[in-house]
Amino acid sequence: MAALTEEQELLKEQAKSWANEEAPVSKFREMRDARTEEGFDRGTWKSISEMGWAGILVSEEHGGVAMGHLTAGVVLEELGRQLTASPLLASGIVGASALALAGSDAQQAAWLPRIADGSAIVTLAVDEGPRHAPLQTKLSATADGDGFVLEGRKAHVLEGLAADAFVVAARSSGSAGDAEGLTLFLVDGDTAGIDRSRLSTADSRGYANVTFTGVRVGADAVMGEVGGAAEVLDRILDRARAALSAEMLGTAAQSFDMTLDYLKNRVQFGQVIGSFQALGHRAATLFTEMEMARSCVEAALTAIDEDADNTAVLCSLAKAKAGDFLHHMSNELIQIHGGIGMTDEFDAGLYLKRARAAEATYGNQAFHRDRYATLQGL
Amino acid sequence: MSDDANLESFREEARAWLADNFPSAISGRGAELVGMESVSRDPDLEKWRVALGEKGWGTPTWPAEYGGGGLSQKQAQIIDQEMRKIGAFNPLPVMAGMGITMVGPTILEYGTEAQKQKHIPPICRGDVFWALGYSEPNAGSDLASLQCKAEDKGDHWLVNGQKTWTSGADHAQWIGCLVRTDFDAPKRDGISFLILDMDQPGIETRPIELIGGSSPFCETFFNDAKADKDEVLGELNGGWTVGKRLLQHERQSQTGARASGGAAAKVTLQDLALKYVGADDDGKLADPDLRARIADHLMKAQAQRLTTQRVIAEAKGNHKVSAAASILKNAASAVSQEKDELTLEILGHQGLGWEGHDFQDHELAAVRGWLSAKAMSIYGGSFEIQNNIIAKNILGLPETTQKG
Ligand SMILES: Cc1cc2nc3c(=O)[nH]c(=O)nc-3n(C[C@H](O)[C@H](O)[C@H](O)COP(=O)(O)OP(=O)(O)OC[C@H]3O[C@@H](n4cnc5c(N)ncnc54)[C@H](O)[C@@H]3O)c2cc1C
Numbered sequence: 001m002a003a004l005t006e007e008q009e010l011l012k013e014q015a016k017s018w019a020n021e022e023a024p025v026s027k028f029r030e031m032r033d034a035r036t037e038e039g040f041d042r043g044t045w046k047s048i049s050e051m052g053w054a055g056i057l058v059s060e061e062h063g064g065v066a067m068g069h070l071t072a073g074v075v076l077e078e079l080g081r082q083l084t085a086s087p088l089l090a091s092g093i094v095g096a097s098a099l100a101l102a103g104s105d106a107q108q109a110a111w112l113p114r115i116a117d118g119s120a121i122v123t124l125a126v127d128e129g130p131r132h133a134p135l136q137t138k139l140s141a142t143a144d145g146d147g148f149v150l151e152g153r154k155a156h157v158l159e160g161l162a163a164d165a166f167v168v169a170a171r172s173s174g175s176a177g178d179a180e181g182l183t184l185f186l187v188d189g190d191t192a193g194i195d196r197s198r199l200s201t202a203d204s205r206g207y208a209n210v211t212f213t214g215v216r217v218g219a220d221a222v223m224g225e226v227g228g229a230a231e232v233l234d235r236i237l238d239r240a241r242a243a244l245s246a247e248m249l250g251t252a253a254q255s256f257d258m259t260l261d262y263l264k265n266r267v268q269f270g271q272v273i274g275s276f277q278a279l280g281h282r283a284a285t286l287f288t289e290m291e292m293a294r295s296c297v298e299a300a301l302t303a304i305d306e307d308a309d310n311t312a313v314l315c316s317l318a319k320a321k322a323g324d325f326l327h328h329m330s331n332e333l334i335q336i337h338g339g340i341g342m343t344d345e346f347d348a349g350l351y352l353k354r355a356r357a358a359e360a361t362y363g364n365q366a367f368h369r370d371r372y373a374t375l376q377g378l
Numbered sequence: 379m380s381d382d383a384n385l386e387s388f389r390e391e392a393r394a395w396l397a398d399n400f401p402s403a404i405s406g407r408g409a410e411l412v413g414m415e416s417v418s419r420d421p422d423l424e425k426w427r428v429a430l431g432e433k434g435w436g437t438p439t440w441p442a443e444y445g446g447g448g449l450s451q452k453q454a455q456i457i458d459q460e461m462r463k464i465g466a467f468n469p470l471p472v473m474a475g476m477g478i479t480m481v482g483p484t485i486l487e488y489g490t491e492a493q494k495q496k497h498i499p500p501i502c503r504g505d506v507f508w509a510l511g512y513s514e515p516n517a518g519s520d521l522a523s524l525q526c527k528a529e530d531k532g533d534h535w536l537v538n539g540q541k542t543w544t545s546g547a548d549h550a551q552w553i554g555c556l557v558r559t560d561f562d563a564p565k566r567d568g569i570s571f572l573i574l575d576m577d578q579p580g581i582e583t584r585p586i587e588l589i590g591g592s593s594p595f596c597e598t599f600f601n602d603a604k605a606d607k608d609e610v611l612g613e614l615n616g617g618w619t620v621g622k623r624l625l626q627h628e629r630q631s632q633t634g635a636r637a638s639g640g641a642a643a644k645v646t647l648q649d650l651a652l653k654y655v656g657a658d659d660d661g662k663l664a665d666p667d668l669r670a671r672i673a674d675h676l677m678k679a680q681a682q683r684l685t686t687q688r689v690i691a692e693a694k695g696n697h698k699v700s701a702a703a704s705i706l707k708n709a710a711s712a713v714s715q716e717k718d719e720l721t722l723e724i725l726g727h728q729g730l731g732w733e734g735h736d737f738q739d740h741e742l743a744a745v746r747g748w749l750s751a752k753a754m755s756i757y758g759g760s761f762e763i764q765n766n767i768i769a770k771n772i773l774g775l776p777e778t779t780q781k782g
Binding site for chain 1: 513516518519520523542543586587588589654655665666667668671722723725726727728729730731732733734736737745749752753755756757760761762765766
């Protein structure tokens with residue numbers, strides 16, 4: 001990490017030692033083997049909240065610590081290293097960003113303090129198919145008296161089973177593909193007509209498919225402008241993308257460290273395998289890629305904190321580069337560990353599985369290369 | 379009669395024999411019936427195995443005197459073609475484990491008359507399952523550093539040590555092992571290829587779970603296991619030569635069967651992409667980035683298939699084992715792994731399901747297949763080791779690392 005403030009350095013140390021001691025990858029494995037329904041451990045989430053990280057983006061007036069996105073990235077990176085599963089990303093980053101950017105005073109007052117202390121999980125329900133495509137939203141919001149009725153289905157909602165409330169991207173007019181006509185709603189998870197089904201995924205995290213059948217909400221559920229949510233949704237998603245990139249960087253960095261360690265210790269042909277140039281050069285290439293990915297991730301997080309003009313470009317850059325590096329790194333993690341890497345007993349497979357799920361979330365590399373090109377006027 | 383006329387009459391003969399002997403009830407059901415786990419075999423499959431075994435056509439090119447078909451390569455191809463036409467299949471390669479692809483050919487080449495008489499006919503009949511004991515925890519790429527040892531006890535060999543990645547060892551009858559028989563010789567010169575009966579108290583197996591789920595692989599432990607004195611294949615302490623030869627057979631068997639899209643690959647990447655990603659107004663894949671990468675992949679796959687065909691043609695239809703197997707193996711695994719990655723990307727989050735009704739069977743198969751296929755560039759000599767072989771044996775570059 002380049003140029004962190006003293007405060008950020010301290011937090012990084014705290015996050016690192018906490019993750020190593022309290023939420024290491026062995027704990028994630030236990031959670032997986034126990035087939036924990038929600039896809040995270042409630043005790044882990046409680047500790048994360050007690051340390052104040054659930055409110056890392058939330059303003060002080062709403063009970064948070066408001067440390068900003070770069071600082072949040074520092075924490076997420078350390079958790080990404082240990083594959084620590086928790087609703088921190090879905091609720092503390094994405095849910096909190098949605099409320100901060102689009103929530104009414106009343107919505108913020110009702111939910112932000114609970115996000116900050118970890119007592120509520122608020123998640124974004126955006127995609128409806130297997131791929132990230134916010135503008136393809138079809139879930140309909142039909143005006144009904146002074147409220148709306150929501151009808152449709154959301155797929156692979158992060159922490160969708162545990163969520164206390166959903167920020168739902170809905171279509172109040174127009175048709176799939178249009179930027180016009182999108183509206184965000186804040187919907188209590190207990191509302192009649194919401195049905196969730198837990199998904200069992202390769203990365204063993206908490207996802208659910210959520211169906212909305214005649215879900216009636218009041219006008220006070222609308223976040224921001226009716227029909228004009230496309231832009232703010234994009235800004236919320238960029239915060240999600242940058243934060244997830246930081247977590248991915250951590251996952252990749254840990255994969256790199258594990259690989260480097262193996263290169264220095266595994267002996268074949270009477271020498272450590274890292275002495276074979278074919279492998280040494282690959283490690284060097286990966287290290288170079290890692291440095292580049294880190295620069296992009298930090299730039300994106302900083303841009304959000306500074307509200308810079310090129311924030312969107314930098315967020316797509318970060319997600320694409322972190323994705324490329326994690327993809328490459330997780331494949332090499334297996335390959336360089338040889339047969340050991342293929343065994344479930346060793347952790348490499350857990351990193352590989354997480355890598356592909358994180359890549360697909362909030363837009364994969366192809367999505368972000370395309371978005372980057374568009375933003376550059378191509 | 380001319381060669382061609384001979385082959386045509388052979389085709390007639392093959393067709394007639396298949397019509398008489400292949401139970402049509404199991405047409406097209408090869409993969410599902412011949413799983414290694416299948417304890418209770420289907421009676422039709424059993425009938426078919428016996429018929430094929432008696433005829434020797436499960437191992438068509440092996441010598442007839444040991445139970446093979448005694449046929450030429452071309453005749454074997456004809457049998458293969460005629461089988462495909464009616465949904466017939468050869469179950470023996472799976473039923474015999476490593477017996478048909480690797481151990482059998484090596485015994486035929488190096489075995490004594492008695493070893494051939496004893497071991498080859500049961501393989502040809504699909505009666506026995508063979509495992510292979512090569513790798514050890516500290517002897518992977520550097521196979522010659524293996525430590526599992528066999529001591530000469532006068533009338534038998536006493537075996538102690540551990541093997542790993544022994545595919546199917548938990549239900550194998552026989553295992554072909556590389557063991558150290560001379561600890562004082564340079565490491566490649568003290569190894570022998572020893573055949574052991576798996577059904578004895580001194581052998582224990584433990585399954586290995588892989589990242590894609592449960593697997594046929596085991597760790598195998600030898601604790602005072604015994605082998606008959608005459609079960610050394612090839613020369614005593616000459617096991618490295620025998621073992622390397624067997625690995626060439628292995629590589630040969632891994633040069634593209636999967637990548638060239640067997641009967642299972644009914645749905646193409648193009649179909650999948652159009653289904654999951656959709657098309658734009660011109661009918662082109664809506665994601666141009668993915669489209670370019672799929673096109674690039676299809677080109678690589680075609681280049682790989684053409685190369686396999688060319689190598690076979692240049693060997694004059696004779697499936698000879700050669701150094702080119704290293705090129706073909708690396709190309710085949712790269713293409714196959716890339717296909718799996720693209721498939722997963724196309725399926726998006728639906729490609730990351732582990733189990734449950736929210737995912738279709740082909741989606742669940744895609745993620746498991748993608749994970750399992752990561753091993754293609756590791757087993758049978760890893761990607762890097764094949765490259766070392768290409769550099770040294772084909773390009774004539776000096777050996778830097780594999781001093782043994
Ligand atoms: C699914 C699966 C099935 C298998 N089936 C069998 C089986 O049936 N029977 C059997 O005996 N074995 C089997 N194996 C074992 C397999 O042959 C070994 O895993 C393989 O030889 C690699 O050895 P290793 O795992 O010890 O890796 P290592 O040898 O430790 O290699 C680690 C890494 O270093 C690289 N490396 C090593 N040496 C060099 C070098 N000189 N130059 C450049 N790079 C190098 C390797 O390529 C690899 O990337 C199987 C393995 C797997 C994963």
